[in-house]
Amino acid sequence: MRLFARLASLWRTLFRKDALDRELDEELRAVVATLADRHVAAGLTPEAAERAAIASLGGATGLQRTKSAVRDARLGGALDALFLDVRQAWRSLGHARRLTGVIVVTLALGIGATAAIFSVVRAMLIEPLPYRDPEQLAFVWLDGAARGYGHAPMSGPDFHDLRTASRTIAAFGAIWATGTIALDGGRGSGLAPEQLRSAFVTTNFFDLLGVRPELGRTFQPDDATRPTILLGWELFQRRYGGDAGIVGRTVLVNDQPTTVVGVMPPTFRLLMPPDASVPDRLQAWQPFWPEMEQGPRGNLFLRVVARMRPGVTIDQARADIGGVSAAIAQAIGAPRPFTTLGLHDEAVRDLRGPILVLFAGVGVLLTIACVNVAGLLVARAASRRRETSLRLALGAGRPRLLRQALVEGLLLTGAGAALGTALGWAGLRALVAFAPASLDRIRGAELDATVIACTAGVSIAWGLLLTLAPASELLAADASVLAGARGRLHAGPARYRTRAVLVAVQVALSVVLLVGAGLLLRTFVAVQQVDPGFSANGRLTVKIALPESRYSERPAILAADRELRRRLAAIPGVRAVGAISHLPYDDLPNWALTYAPDGTTTREGHPSADTRAVAPGFFETFGVQLLDGRTFTEDESPTTPIVVVDDLLARRLWPGQSAIGKTFLAGQAFPDKRVTVVGVVRHLRQRSLVAELMPQIFLPYQFWQRSPMAYVVRADRDPGALAQDVRAAIAGVDPHLPLYDLRPLAAFVETARATRRFTMQLAAGFAAAALALTGLGVYGVLAYAVAVRQRDIGVRRALGADTRRVIAEVVREGLALTVAGGAIGLAAAALGAERLGSQLYAVAPRDPLTYAIGFGLVLLCAVVACVVPAMRAAAVSPMDALRSE
Amino acid sequence: MARTPTGIMKGTLPLLVLKTLALEPRHGVGIADRILQTTGGTFQASPGSLFPVLHRLEQEGFVEGEWSTTPEGRRAKYYRLTPAGQRQLAAEKKQWAKVALAIGQVLESE
Numbered sequence: 001m002r003l004f005a006r007l008a009s010l011w012r013t014l015f016r017k018d019a020l021d022r023e024l025d026e027e028l029r030a031v032v033a034t035l036a037d038r039h040v041a042a043g044l045t046p047e048a049a050e051r052a053a054i055a056s057l058g059g060a061t062g063l064q065r066t067k068s069a070v071r072d073a074r075l076g077g078a079l080d081a082l083f084l085d086v087r088q089a090w091r092s093l094g095h096a097r098r099l100t101g102v103i104v105v106t107l108a109l110g111i112g113a114t115a116a117i118f119s120v121v122r123a124m125l126i127e128p129l130p131y132r133d134p135e136q137l138a139f140v141w142l143d144g145a146a147r148g149y150g151h152a153p154m155s156g157p158d159f160h161d162l163r164t165a166s167r168t169i170a171a172f173g174a175i176w177a178t179g180t181i182a183l184d185g186g187r188g189s190g191l192a193p194e195q196l197r198s199a200f201v202t203t204n205f206f207d208l209l210g211v212r213p214e215l216g217r218t219f220q221p222d223d224a225t226r227p228t229i230l231l232g233w234e235l236f237q238r239r240y241g242g243d244a245g246i247v248g249r250t251v252l253v254n255d256q257p258t259t260v261v262g263v264m265p266p267t268f269r270l271l272m273p274p275d276a277s278v279p280d281r282l283q284a285w286q287p288f289w290p291e292m293e294q295g296p297r298g299n300l301f302l303r304v305v306a307r308m309r310p311g312v313t314i315d316q317a318r319a320d321i322g323g324v325s326a327a328i329a330q331a332i333g334a335p336r337p338f339t340t341l342g343l344h345d346e347a348v349r350d351l352r353g354p355i356l357v358l359f360a361g362v363g364v365l366l367t368i369a370c371v372n373v374a375g376l377l378v379a380r381a382a383s384r385r386r387e388t389s390l391r392l393a394l395g396a397g398r399p400r401l402l403r404q405a406l407v408e409g410l411l412l413t414g415a416g417a418a419l420g421t422a423l424g425w426a427g428l429r430a431l432v433a434f435a436p437a438s439l440d441r442i443r444g445a446e447l448d449a450t451v452i453a454c455t456a457g458v459s460i461a462w463g464l465l466l467t468l469a470p471a472s473e474l475l476a477a478d479a480s481v482l483a484g485a486r487g488r489l490h491a492g493p494a495r496y497r498t499r500a501v502l503v504a505v506q507v508a509l510s511v512v513l514l515v516g517a518g519l520l521l522r523t524f525v526a527v528q529q530v531d532p533g534f535s536a537n538g539r540l541t542v543k544i545a546l547p548e549s550r551y552s553e554r555p556a557i558l559a560a561d562r563e564l565r566r567r568l569a570a571i572p573g574v575r576a577v578g579a580i581s582h583l584p585y586d587d588l589p590n591w592a593l594t595y596a597p598d599g600t601t602t603r604e605g606h607p608s609a610d611t612r613a614v615a616p617g618f619f620e621t622f623g624v625q626l627l628d629g630r631t632f633t634e635d636e637s638p639t640t641p642i643v644v645v646d647d648l649l650a651r652r653l654w655p656g657q658s659a660i661g662k663t664f665l666a667g668q669a670f671p672d673k674r675v676t677v678v679g680v681v682r683h684l685r686q687r688s689l690v691a692e693l694m695p696q697i698f699l700p701y702q703f704w705q706r707s708p709m710a711y712v713v714r715a716d717r718d719p720g721a722l723a724q725d726v727r728a729a730i731a732g733v734d735p736h737l738p739l740y741d742l743r744p745l746a747a748f749v750e751t752a753r754a755t756r757r758f759t760m761q762l763a764a765g766f767a768a769a770a771l772a773l774t775g776l777g778v779y780g781v782l783a784y785a786v787a788v789r790q791r792d793i794g795v796r797r798a799l800g801a802d803t804r805r806v807i808a809e810v811v812r813e814g815l816a817l818t819v820a821g822g823a824i825g826l827a828a829a830a831l832g833a834e835r836l837g838s839q840l841y842a843v844a845p846r847d848p849l850t851y852a853i854g855f856g857l858v859l860l861c862a863v864v865a866c867v868v869p870a871m872r873a874a875a876v877s878p879m880d881a882l883r884s885e
Numbered sequence: 886m887a888r889t890p891t892g893i894m895k896g897t898l899p900l901l902v903l904k905t906l907a908l909e910p911r912h913g914v915g916i917a918d919r920i921l922q923t924t925g926g927t928f929q930a931s932p933g934s935l936f937p938v939l940h941r942l943e944q945e946g947f948v949e950g951e952w953s954t955t956p957e958g959r960r961a962k963y964y965r966l967t968p969a970g971q972r973q974l975a976a977e978k979k980q981w982a983k984v985a986l987a988i989g990q991v992l993e994s995e
Contacts, residue, residue, distance in 0.1 A: 073940055
C-alpha cells in the first residue's frame with residue numbers, strides 16, 4: 001500500500017506538474033499577503049509592505065529558488081523513497097568492487113550457460129513441430145521386436161488396412177526416402193545431370209502435415225498416375241536460380257519426362273524419427289506408384305504418419321490401431337503388432353537424452369554459482385557486522401536493513417542476468433557453430449524473449465534466495481555490540497556454519513557434475529575404441545547411380561561395375577577397390593531380409609538380418625576380417641544365390657559348427673530363396689557403434705544389383721587428394737554418370753560419434769567450471785575462517801604452537817568440509833547416474849573409478865584452495881594478530 | 886532571554902514541523918512563527934527551507950494541506966498532521982532522544 005501511494009505521488013509529481021505549480025504559486029502569494037499584512041499593521045503603505053514582504057522572502061529570485069526547491073523536494077522525495085535503497089545498495093556494492101565483480105561474473109556465467117542451454121532445450125524438445133496441429137500427429141511403426149527389428153517400417157497392405165479400417169485417424173500418410181533420382185534438364189537445357197536425395201510420399205503427405213508449398217502446389221491424388229515431382233527450396237535455388245517458371249515445366253527424372261508441380265518453402269523441415277531414415281534435407285519428392293498398397297506384406301518400407309481426428313488422444317488411436325492389428329493377424333495367421341507414438345516424441349527421441357543431460361548439468365552449474373555467491377554475500381555481511389550494528393543503533397529498523405539486503409541481491413542478480421544474457425547469446429552462437437549435424441535442429445534455437453524472461457525469472461528467484469544468506473547475518477547483528485564498542489565483532493560459530501554448509505553443498509554438487517562428466521567422457525572414450533569391424537581411415541567413398549535408361553539390363557550394369565572398379569583400381573596409389581549398397585552410418589533406409597533354418601515351412605515370425613549387396617573387393621577394401629570360407633570373386637553366378645554372413649548369424653543358425661556350405665532361407669519376400677553360405681566374416685557395426693543390432697547377410701552384386709552403389713577406394717595417399725583422380729576415372733567409364741557424396745569413410749564414422757562428442761565436451765566444460773567455482777568457494781570460507789581466528793592463531797603461536805600444526809589445522813578443516821560435501825555428492829551422483837543410463841556405454845552408472853576420480857579432483861582442488869589461507873595463517877605474526885583487534 | 890536566530894540544524898526541521906503541527910493545524914507562516922517562538926528565537930525557518938520540507942512531508946503522507954481562511958481573512962494553505970505523521974513524530978522523537986543522548990555523552994566525555 002505504501003508502495004502504491006508512493007507511485008501515485010510520483011505520478012502526480014511528474015505528470016500533474018502544472019496543477020501543483022499553480023497551487024504552489026497561490027500558496028506563496030498567500031504567504032506574501034500574510035507577511036505584507038503585518039508590515040501594513042506596522043505602518044507601511046500596502047505597496048511598501050508587499051515589497052518588504054517579498055524582500056523578506058529573498059526577493060523575486062528567492063521566491064523562484066523556493067519554488068524550485070519545493071519542486072525538487074517533491075520529485076526527490078518521490079524518487080528517493082523508491083530509489084534510496086537502490087542508491088544505497090549501489091554505493092555499498094561499489095565499495096567492494098572486486099567482490100561485486102566476482103559475484104556478477106559468477107552469476108553471469110551460470111545464467112549465461114543456463115540461458116544458452118535452455119534455448120536449445122526449447123528449440124529441440126519443447127517447441128512444437130512446424131506442422132498444423134502437431135499434437136494430432138502420430139507415427140506408426142510395425143513392431144518388429146519379435147524379429148529383432150524394434151521399429152520396422154510397414155508394408156503396402158499394412159498401410160492399406162490401417163487406412164481403411166481405423167476409425168480414429170483422419171488420414172494416414174507415408175514416406176520412403178529410398179535413395180536417389182537422376183535429374184536432367186533435358187536436351188539443350190545446359191544443366192548437368194545430377195543425383196538427388198529424394199523420397200516417395202503418398203499424395204496426401206504434405207496436406208496431412210498441414211504444410212503449404214512456396215510455389216505451385218503439393219500433390220493431388222491423380223499425380224500418382226503420372227510422373228510428377230515437387231522440388232525442395234535448396235534445389236530450386238541452386239539448379240533453377242529461383243526461377244518460378246520451373247513450376248509446370250517438364251524435367252527428366254531418371255530419364256523420364258516429369259512435371260514439376262511445386263516448390264516447398266525454405267522453412268519446410270521434415271522432422272521424422274531418427275531411425276525412420278528420412279533425412280531432413282531431402283531435395284525432392286515424388287508420389288508413390290499407384291499399386292504401392294498391393295506389394296507383398298513382407299516388403300517393409302513405408303514410414304507412416306497419422307493425423308488423429310480432432311479430440312482423439314494418442315491412447316485412443318493406439319487402441320484403434322491395435323484393433324486393426326488384431327484383424328490383420330487374424331487374416332494372415334500371424335501377429336502383426338504396431339507401435340503408435342506421438343510424432344513429436346518420436347522426432348526428438350534420440351535428442352531428448354543428451355539434451356536433458358546437458359540441461360541438468362547446466363542447472364547444477366547454475367546452482368553452484370548461486371551457492372557460491374550466497375557464500376560470498378554471507379562473508380561480506382559478516383565483515384560488515386560493525387556497520388550493521390551501528391546502523392541498528394542509529395535506529396535503522398531491521399525491515400529497512402532487510403529491504404536493503406534484498407535490493408542488493410536483486411541488483412547483483414540483475415547485473416548478473418544482463419551480463420549473463422550477453423554471454424548466453426554468445427554461447428548459443430558457439431553451440432550452433434559446433435553442433436554436429438545430428439543436432440541440426442539446434443540451429444533453430446534463439447535467445448528470444450521467452451528465454452530471457454525465464455532466465456530473468458530464475459535470476460530474481462535466486463536474488464531473493466541470495467538475500468536470505470546475508471539476512472541471517474542481519475538478524476544476528478545486535479545494536480548492543482556498540483555498547484561494548486570493542487566487543488566480538490567477528491562472526492560467531494553460527495555464521496561460520498552457514499558458510500560451511502554452503503561450501504559443502506558446492507562440493508557435493510561439483511562431485512555430481514564431475515562424476516556425470518566423467519561417465520560421459522569414459523563412454524566417449526569407449527565408443528572411440530569400439531572396433532566397428534572395419535577400418536575407416538584412408539578410405540574414400542563415392543556414390544554412383546547408374547541411369548536406368550542406359551543400364552537396365554544386368555550385363556550392362558555388371559559390365560559398368562567391373563569397369564568402374566577396374567579404372568578406380570588403376571589410380572596411382574590405390575591399393576583396393578570395392579562397392580557396397582549401404583555405407584555405414586549413412587541415412588539410407590536399411591535393408592533387411594528375414595532368415596530361417598532350411599526346411600522351415602512357416603512364413604511368418606522369422607528374425608531379420610541387415611542385408612547388403614557388395615561387389616568383389618568390398619571386404620578387402622573395408623578391412624573386414626574373414627573368419628571362415630571365402631569372400632566374393634568376379635565370377636559369382638547371377639542366378640545361384642550364395643551369401644557371406646557375419647559370425648552372429650552363423651552362430652545363431654549353426655552354433656558350434658562351420659557355416660560353410662550350409663543353406664538357409666533368406667527373405668520373406670523371396671520365400672523360396674534358399675541361399676548357400678560361402679564365407680563368414682566378423683560382424684560389422686554399420687548402423688550403430690554401440691547398439692547390438694541384427695546379424696548380417698551379404699549378397700554378391702552379380703546376384704543382387706542395387707543403385708546407387710557406394711564405391712570405396714583404399715589408397716596410400718590422403719583420400720582427400722584422390723578426389724580428382726576418382727572423378728576422372730568415373731568419367732572415363734561414362735562421362736554422364738552422376739556421382740555424389742564424395743567423402744572419406746571416416747566422415748561417416750565420425751557422424752556416428754558426433755552427438756556423444758558434443759555432449760561430452762559440454763559436460764566436461766560444465767564440470768571444469770564447477771571445479772573452479774568450488775575451489776573459489778572452499779578458498780573463500782577458509783580464508784575467512786583464518787581471518788576470523790587470526791587473534792586465536794596469533795595467541796597460540798605466541799605460546800609456541802608450531803607452524804606446521806597451524807597449517808595442518810586449517811587444511812584439516814577445509815578437507816573435513818570437502819569430505820563431508822563429497823560424500824553427499826557421491827551419494828547424489830550414484831542416484832543421478834541412473835538417469836544417465838541410455839547415454840552411457842561400456843561404463844556402469846556406478847563405475848567406482850569414475851567416482852573416485854571425480855571425488856579426487858574436487859579434493860585436490862580443495863587442498864590447493866586450503867593451502868593459501870593456511871600459509872597465511874602460518875605467516876601471522878603473533879604481535880600483529882594481537883594488535884589487530 | 887533573547888537569542889540571535891540561527892539556521893536550523895540539518896535534518897531536524899521535519900521533526901520541528903511535525904511537532905509544531907501536533908498541537909493544531911497551521912499555515913506556512915504560522916509554522917515558522919511558532920518554531921521561532923518555541924525555540925525562544927533560536928531557530929528561524931526560512932521559507933526557502935520550510936516549504937520544500939512541508940511539501941515533502943505532504944508527499945510522504947505525514948501532513949495534509951487544506952485551503953482555509955486566516956483570522957485576518959486571508960486565504961492560506963493550512964497543514965494538518967495525519968495519523969501516519971503522528972506515528973512518524975513519535976518515532977523521530979525517540980530517535981532524536983537517542984541521538985541527543987549519544988551526542989551529549991560524547992560531548993560530556995571530553
